[in-house]
Amino acid sequence: MSQIKFTKDHEWIRVEGDTGVVGITDYAQHALGDIVFVELPEVGREITQGNEAAVVESVKAASEVYAPVDGEVTGFNEALVDEPAQVNADAEGSGWFFKVRIANPAQLDGLMDKAAYQTYLEGLA
Amino acid sequence: MSDPTETLAITPLNALHRELGGKLVPFAGYEMPVQYPAGILKEHTHTRTRAGLFDVSHMGQVRLRGPGVAAALEALVPGDIQGIGLGRIRYTLFLNAKGGILDDLMVTNAGDHLFLVVNAGCKHADIAHLRRELPPSITVDYLEDRALLALQGPAAAAVLARFIPMAANMPFMSYAEAEFLGIPVLLTRSGYTGEDGYEISVSNDQAESLARRLLAEPEVEPIGLGARDSLRLEAGLSLYGHEIDETTTPVEANLVWTLGKRRRAEGGFPGYDIIRNQLDTGVSRRRVGIRPEGKAPARDGTEIIEGSGRKIGIITSGGFGPTVNGPVAMGYVETAFAPPGTLIALLIRGKAHPARVVGLPFVKQNYYRG
Numbered sequence: 001m002s003q004i005k006f007t008k009d010h011e012w013i014r015v016e017g018d019t020g021v022v023g024i025t026d027y028a029q030h031a032l033g034d035i036v037f038v039e040l041p042e043v044g045r046e047i048t049q050g051n052e053a054a055v056v057e058s059v060k061a062a063s064e065v066y067a068p069v070d071g072e073v074t075g076f077n078e079a080l081v082d083e084p085a086q087v088n089a090d091a092e093g094s095g096w097f098f099k100v101r102i103a104n105p106a107q108l109d110g111l112m113d114k115a116a117y118q119t120y121l122e123g124l125a
Numbered sequence: 126m127s128d129p130t131e132t133l134a135i136t137p138l139n140a141l142h143r144e145l146g147g148k149l150v151p152f153a154g155y156e157m158p159v160q161y162p163a164g165i166l167k168e169h170t171h172t173r174t175r176a177g178l179f180d181v182s183h184m185g186q187v188r189l190r191g192p193g194v195a196a197a198l199e200a201l202v203p204g205d206i207q208g209i210g211l212g213r214i215r216y217t218l219f220l221n222a223k224g225g226i227l228d229d230l231m232v233t234n235a236g237d238h239l240f241l242v243v244n245a246g247c248k249h250a251d252i253a254h255l256r257r258e259l260p261p262s263i264t265v266d267y268l269e270d271r272a273l274l275a276l277q278g279p280a281a282a283a284v285l286a287r288f289i290p291m292a293a294n295m296p297f298m299s300y301a302e303a304e305f306l307g308i309p310v311l312l313t314r315s316g317y318t319g320e321d322g323y324e325i326s327v328s329n330d331q332a333e334s335l336a337r338r339l340l341a342e343p344e345v346e347p348i349g350l351g352a353r354d355s356l357r358l359e360a361g362l363s364l365y366g367h368e369i370d371e372t373t374t375p376v377e378a379n380l381v382w383t384l385g386k387r388r389r390a391e392g393g394f395p396g397y398d399i400i401r402n403q404l405d406t407g408v409s410r411r412r413v414g415i416r417p418e419g420k421a422p423a424r425d426g427t428e429i430i431e432g433s434g435r436k437i438g439i440i441t442s443g444g445f446g447p448t449v450n451g452p453v454a455m456g457y458v459e460t461a462f463a464p465p466g467t468l469i470a471l472l473i474r475g476k477a478h479p480a481r482v483v484g485l486p487f488v489k490q491n492y493y494r495g
Contacts, residue, residue, distance in 0.1 A: 033351070034166040036445035037420055037452075039474070055474065057422055059165040059445050060351055081420070 004092075005068065005111035008120065012092055013068040013100075015108060020100045022068060024056060027121055029091040032058040035084045040076035040098055047071060047100060049107055054097050056087065069107045071100040136182035137272045137332040145347050152350060153245035155183040160349040168352035169447040172318055173488070176278035177348035178339050181317075185248025186271050186326055187241040187255065191263035194239055198232070201258055203375060203394045205385025209234040214298040214313055217383055218375055219251060224396025224403070225371040226378065227254065229363065231315060233300040240300070240311065242273070242324070244365045271311075272332035277322030277356075279491065280344040285312075285323055287342070292323065297492040308335055317353065319360025319490045358453060359446045361414060361485030367425060367441040368412055368455055376403040377457070379412045379485075410438065411463040414485040415454040421473050422452040423480070428472040429458055437462050437469065446487055453487045454480075 004014045010028035013020040029035065039055040047053045047067035054065035076098040080086055087095035102108070112120060133156040142149060147158030158180065160168060171177055189198060195206040204217030211234055219227035228247040233240040243251045248267075255265045276285060286293035289303045295314040303312050311326035327335050339345050354364070363369045369378050374396065381404070388394060392401065417423055422444050429438035443454030454471075462469055465484045470477040 033160060034164045036166075037422055039421065057445070059169075059355055059447070060159070062422070062424060 003108075004114060005108055006114070006117035006120075007066065007068050007111055009066050011065060011068045013108070013111070015102070018102055018105075019074060020069060020071070020102050021096050022053070022065075022098055022100060023096040024065060024087065024091055025117070026091045029088050029095070032056065032063060034059050035087045038080045038084050038087065038097065040080065041073045043073055043075060045073045047073060056084075065097060067100070068111060069100065070103040072103070073098055074101050075099040134183075136180055137329040138180045138182065138274075138336055141333050141336055142180065142347075147347070147349060150350075153183055155245065157183060158347070158349040159351045161347050163346065165349070165351040165355060166447050168346065168348045169355050171346050172278045172320060172348055172352060172356055173448050174279065175344045175346070176276060176280040176284050176322075176342075177318075177352070178336060178345050179275040179277065179348050179350075179353055180272075180336070181275050181324070181353075182272040182332065183245035184273055185241075185243040185245065185251060186268040186273060187243060187248075187252060188238050188266040188268060189241065189255070189259070189263055190238040190266070191260075194263055195234070197259050197263050198239060199388070199393060201254070201395065202230075202232075203384045203388050203397075203400070204232065205387055206232060206239070208385060208387070211236055212300050214300055214315060218369075218380065219254065220375075220395040220400075221371055222395050223371075224374040224376075224399040226365075226369040226373055226375065227251070227371060229365055229369060231313070233313060235300060235302075235311075247365060268326075270329050271326050272329050274325045274327065274332065274336060274339070275316055275318075275322060276325065276339060276345070277316045277318040277320045277348075278344075279321060281320070281322040282493065284339065284342045284344055288338070294495070295323075295493075296495040297321075305335055306338065310335070314493060317360075317362060318356035319362070319486055319488055320356070321491055321493045354442075355444060355447055358442050358444065358455065359448055359486065359488040360490060361455070361487060363412070363455075364442055373412075373457075374400055374403060374408070376400060377408045377410055377412065407460060409460060410457045411460055412441070412455060413458055413463050413465075414483045414487060415440065415443070415456055415469070415471070415480050416483045416487075417452040417454065417471060417478055417480040419478050420452065421478055423454045423471040423473055423478070427454075427456075429456060429462075429480075430470050430472055430477060431462065432468075432470070434477075440471065448488045455485070458482065
């Protein structure tokens with residue numbers, strides 16, 4: 001059974017054992033508009049919660065994607081390199097960005113679950 | 126960043142933008158649609174293949190009238206204003222004493238007056254400049270009661286000709302007064318997309334009904350400012366505040382073609398000595414087109430470097446070109462690096478990305494020459 005957590009910066013992380021799959025939320029892809037480029041972290045890179053881990057660019061602007069937890073990058077979504085629009089089409093599924101080996105599972109407790117994220121979004125409206 | 130407490134002006138099409146689902150953002154003091162639900166990519170491609178309708182009512186429309194008005198305006202701009210034929214338009218520049226560019230503008234010879242269209246962000250300064258610098262015998266009317274729509278794309282002429290048959294035969298950069306289903310309009314065959322098309326000046330109270338009528342045509346979709354920017358970038362057209370500003374001269378900005386032949390010889394415009402000298406002895410930097418060789422877009426402000434890592438210039442506009450299907454940019458480089466084909470590098474997020482200087486435009490311009 002996997003669990004999905006969300007950040008205030010609109011990343012999601014799906015926890016599968018000691019690994020997390022990370023992407024941006026549907027709300028984020030919608031706010032960004034047509035995505036034309038993603039820059040993904042190389043395998044082996046150590047990322048730190050709250051720091052830049054990837055970049056996503058729409059026609060208009062570049063935005064940073066922050067690491068939801070500390071850890072080591074174990075893979076990234078190669079399909080996005082040639083088809084960044086996949087993020088618009090399925091942000092919380094096939095539009096995932098990278099995988100991370102979670103160094104400190106306790107950090108997950110500080111993130112929002114789906115219901116809390118929904119409430120957070122309603123507060124932004 | 127924009128101050129959320131500032132009061133934004135709206136155009137006569139504001140309610141229509143909302144009804145169409147436009148995403149409204151602050152731009153040059155106005156609340157303007159950056160995109161509609163279709164999104165920037167589709168809006169861009171639609172304009173290149175069919176026809177797009179843009180609200181550009183934030184731009185300034187000005188009427189100059191008085192004895193010798195063309196000669197009087199020549200004191201402020203380097204273009205051959207006296208040489209503009211009746212019903213013809215010329216692109217020119219307001220210059221400062223250093224030859225720097227205060228704004229770029231369109232000037233129409235409308236017979237008994239000149240009709241100017243200036244940038245939204247500069248219009249109040251431009252109007253003050255005109256009132257201060259032109260002789261008192263010239264009246265400067267800011268046409269605040271008029272909206273401006275742009276209909277752009279390969280189908281624009283066929284669409285507009287259904288309402289105004291003569292529109293189809295207007296050459297690029299010409300002007301006509303006409304009626305659209307009984308609505309008086311000032312029509313120019315011009316635009317900012319690289320495509321064939323028109324700008325349509327109409328009184329504020331009739332702008333929405335004109336826009337609705339055009340949007341009812343099957344080829345026409347509403348297009349926001351996001352696609353307007355990517356279209357003009359691919360067309361190699363300068364944007365004030367990016368490629369051109371008070372610190373860039375027409376020679377540096379690769380706008381020498383705007384200097385009238387007679388004006389180049391005779392002078393009589395601000396900054397003439399500096400510009401004449403630049404024409405004779407060259408400039409240290411030039412505006413160029415740039416194609417990154419990878420996929421990463423290089424945004425405004427990106428440093429341009431040479432092999433050794435030395436900074437040789439800066440990107441002034443850059444992003445993803447939907448028609449090019451890749452990143453495109455414009456910027457300034459040291460003159461030695463300006464020839465097309467020159468290999469340069471762009472410093473994006475601390476990493477050097479290879480790129481080449483290329484000729485402009487990125488996408489072939491598609492103007493109607495008659």
